[in-house]
Amino acid sequence: MYHRVLPRLxxxxxxxxxxxxxxxxxxxxxxxRYNMNCSGCHSPAxxxxxxxxxxxxxxxxxxxxxxxxxxxxxRIENYLAARLEAEFGSVxxxxxxxxxxxxxxxxxxxxxxxxxxxxxGAYVEFDREPEGTIDLVGxxxxxxxxxxxxxxxxxGQGHLLAxxxxxxxFDRATGLSTPLALDESVTxxxxxxxxxxxxxxxxxxxxxxxxRTSLMAINGIVLGADEEGAAVSRRDLVFTNQLMWDxxxxxxxxxAYLGDALGVIEQSPNQGRRFYRIVAxxxxxxxxxxxxxxxxxxxxxxVPTGDPGAPEIRSPRGSSYWVxxxxxxxxxxxxxxxxxxxxxxxxxxxxxxxxxxxxxxxxPLNVPEYFRWSLELFRDSYxxxxxxxxxxxxxxxxxx
Numbered sequence: 425m426y427h428r429v430l431p432r433l434x435x436x437x438x439x440x441x442x443x444x445x446x447x448x449x450x451x452x453x454x455x456x457r458y459n460m461n462c463s464g465c466h467s468p469a470x471x472x473x474x475x476x477x478x479x480x481x482x483x484x485x486x487x488x489x490x491x492x493x494x495x496x497x498x499r500i501e502n503y504l505a506a507r508l509e510a511e512f513g514s515v516x517x518x519x520x521x522x523x524x525x526x527x528x529x530x531x532x533x534x535x536x537x538x539x540x541x542x543x544x545g546a547y548v549e550f551d552r553e554p555e556g557t558i559d560l561v562g563x564x565x566x567x568x569x570x571x572x573x574x575x576x577x578x579x580g581q582g583h584l585l586a587x588x589x590x591x592x593x594f595d596r597a598t599g600l601s602t603p604l605a606l607d608e609s610v611t612x613x614x615x616x617x618x619x620x621x622x623x624x625x626x627x628x629x630x631x632x633x634x635x636r637t638s639l640m641a642i643n644g645i646v647l648g649a650d651e652e653g654a655a656v657s658r659r660d661l662v663f664t665n666q667l668m669w670d671x672x673x674x675x676x677x678x679x680a681y682l683g684d685a686l687g688v689i690e691q692s693p694n695q696g697r698r699f700y701r702i703v704a705x706x707x708x709x710x711x712x713x714x715x716x717x718x719x720x721x722x723x724x725x726x727v728p729t730g731d732p733g734a735p736e737i738r739s740p741r742g743s744s745y746w747v748x749x750x751x752x753x754x755x756x757x758x759x760x761x762x763x764x765x766x767x768x769x770x771x772x773x774x775x776x777x778x779x780x781x782x783x784x785x786x787x788p789l790n791v792p793e794y795f796r797w798s799l800e801l802f803r804d805s806y807x808x809x810x811x812x813x814x815x816x817x818x819x820x821x822x823x824x
Contacts, residue, residue, distance in 0.1 A: 452794055452823050453538065454485070457502035462794065468712075468752035468759040469786045470796050470823070471596040475673035478591060482630055484545030484565035484576065485538050491567055491574055495539035503538045507531065507823040515815035523813070543568055547582070561621055575629040584622045584642055584662075591666045591675035593705030593718040598750060598759060599784040600800045600817050604767045605703075605720040605744035612740055612769040614685045614699045614724040616644065616657060624660075634668040634675075644683060657683045658696065672709040677718075679703040688727055698725040712754060717747040742769040758787040776808040796821045 455462050462470050465477030473481070479488050486495065497503070509532075514525035530553075537547040548562040563580030578584070585594070593603070601607070602619050609615040624642030631637075640662040660683040668675040681701040688697045700723055707716030722742045728735030750761030763782040784800035798821075803814040 453502050453505040453535070454480075457499070457538070463788070468598065468750070469788050470821075472598045473595050473673070475668055475671055478595070478668065478673060479633060482628075482636055483574070484543070484567045485547065486545060488574070488630075488633060489571040490539070491569060491571065492542045494542045497538075497540070503536055505535045505537075505823060507533045507535070507821065509819055509821045511817060511819040513815065513817040515813060517811045517813045547580075549582075569630075572633045573631055575627075578626040578628070579624070581621055581623045583619065584624055584626060584640060585618055585644075585664070585679065585681070590636070590664075590677060591668050591673065591705075592677040592707045593716060594664070594666060594677045594679075598748075598761055598786060599763075599782070600798050600819055601782060601802070603718060603744075603746040603748075603763070604765050604778065604780060605718055605746055608744070608767060609742070610701065610720050610722040610744045610767065610769065611699070611724045611742035613727040613729060614657075614683075614688055614697065616681070616683060616685070616699060616701060616722070618679075618681065618701060618703065618720070620644070622660075636664075636666045638662075638664045640664070644681075656687060657685045657699075659684050670709070674708045675706070677703070677705040688724075697727050699723065700725075712752040714750050714752075715748070717745065719743070719745045740770045740773070742767075743771055744768065758785060760785050776806055776810060778807075779805045781805075794823050 452462065454465070458464070465474060465480055466472055467474040480486070482488070483491055508529075510527070510529050512527050515523045516525075517523060531551060533549055533551040535547075535549050537545075537549075539545045543566055545565045545567070546562070547565075549560070551559045551561075553559050561580070561582040563578055563582050563584075565576055565578040567574050567576035569575055593606070597603070606619040607617060609617060622642040622644045624640055624644075626638050626640040628636055628638035642660050642662060644657045644660045660681065662679060662681045664677070664679040666675060666677045679702070681703070683699050683701075684696040685699060686696055687693050689695050702721045703718065705716070705718035707714060720743065723739055725739050726737055727740070728737055729740065744765065744767040746763055746765035748761060748763040750759055752759040761784055764780075765782075766777065766779045768777045780802060782800060782802045784798065787797045789795035789797055797819070799816065799818045801814070801816045803812065805812045
């Protein structure tokens with residue numbers, strides 16, 4: 425199944441860069457609130473969070489030293505913001521015409537977010553999707569303690585796990601695309617994605633201002649083998665531990681995801697099947713240079729594969745990794761990066777693997793960095809009969 429589904433999913437993921445709204449990014453309202461540039465919390469460029477930005481989100485959208493202090497809510501402009509995006513994208517096989525090419529306006533978003541009272545913070549986003557529907561996500565966070573030692577609870581719907589504001593790969597990507605290990609399923613049967621909207625509750629503790637440990641109970645939404653989603657997960661548990669080991673925001677991230685998916689067995693759609701994902705990421709920032717990488721290991725337990733009439737029951741194991749290097753020029757305020765990654769959906773079997781090479785540039789266009797221009801080039805190579813494909817995506821974002 426996977427050798428037929430994978431090319432379709434890869435095309436969809438590439439097109440999603442240009443046709444699907446991105447996750448929540450910069451909130452200029454907070455720059456207005458603290459009278460600072462966006463680079464105070466985002467570097468090398470929006471939406472990537474630095475150490476200050478990560479700590480700000482961990483503490484419920486307030487500075488950690490302000491935990492327990494009543495937030496000034498008298499200025500509505502410090503809580504409201506908007507974002508518009510325009511893009512051009514093209515995907516092309518190694519030979520032949522472009523599979524998809526054109527301009528789009530994928531995202532028009534309104535945000536209401538910030539600290540509430542002395543111990544709470546909230547985030548709400550209304551986003552117009554390409555098909556004209558309105559997507560709504562939101563979370564509420566409560567924190568109690570001191571600047572260097574506090575605990576809290578977060579509840580709602582949004583990016584509760586990957587690509588949601590954390591260290592060493594659990595943060596948002598510098599460029600336009602998210603690593604395959606987070607944005608695609610690493611196994612061939614249960615299509616669980618780590619970067620996506622989940623609904624659930626999280627309890628966490630932050631020690632020393634730099635180490636965050638959490639336990640989540642979520643209903644992770646996973647995409648099925650068809651466009652309508654053949655499987656959904658339920659009663660998932662996630663353990664994470666993140667550590668920032670320097671003032672630049674370098675660190676390591678670890679996560680264990682234990683899930684239970686429905687819809688895997690066609691004849692018994694209400695029968696669950698267990699799966700797990702183990703994640704390890706790390707990065708190091710030195711002056712303007714950064715090296716980062718991550719690895720995801722996954723296993724689907726006792727799932728049917730092969731012929732639907734006489735399925736083989738086994739526990740396939742998949743894996744994916746990425747390595748990225750980038751450099752930022754402070755004076756010229758732009759960043760170049762390159763990433764190499766590989767996805768093997770069934771280790772030791774004949775399933776088709778995917779290797780992706782990506783290079784790009786990100787340029788904040790003005791102070792206080794409310795404008796951002798990005799360009800990303802990619803090439804996908806497959807181990808079997810699927811032809812290689814390449815393409816580009818360029819995006820202009822304005823937030824105010």
